[in-house]
Amino acid sequence: MAGISAGSASSKFDVYPNPATDRLTIALPNNAEVVSVQILDVRGAVINAARYEGNGQLNVSSLAKGMYTLTVSDGQTTYRQRFVKE
Numbered sequence: 001m002a003g004i005s006a007g008s009a010s011s012k013f014d015v016y017p018n019p020a021t022d023r024l025t026i027a028l029p030n031n032a033e034v035v036s037v038q039i040l041d042v043r044g045a046v047i048n049a050a051r052y053e054g055n056g057q058l059n060v061s062s063l064a065k066g067m068y069t070l071t072v073s074d075g076q077t078t079y080r081q082r083f084v085k086e
Contacts, residue, residue, distance in 0.1 A: 012079065015070055019084035024058040024070070032074035040069040060085050 014027040026034055034056060039048040048063070058070075063085045072079045 013072060013081065015081050015083055019086040020060050021086050022059065022061040024060055024083060026056045026058060026070075026072055028072065028074050028079065032077075034072055035075040036073045038071040039063070040071065042067055044069075 012029055015024050016027075017024075026037070028034060037048075037058060038046050039058075039060075041047050047068075060068075060083075065085055067082060067084055069080055069082050072081075
């Protein structure tokens with residue numbers, strides 16, 4: 001894929017460790033800066049939203065154990081990926 005238009009979704013980014021216990025590290029392609037993050041539960045309800053200053057760290061310690069979808073934006077592209085909270 002050469003390019004993804006704004007508003008589309010891709011899973012071409014790294015989230016680790018997965019499964020997570022306390023923190024997730026988010027690494028976008030081409031060293032893009034994380035602008036916004038949303039965490040959705042299995043029903044698609046937004047349960048946490050955060051704005052980043054470039055540290056790439058997401059604190060998930062307060063989440064209940066289970067499967068979640070992480071939606072990350074760099075301001076131009078939106079990425080989605082599932083993760084497990086243990």
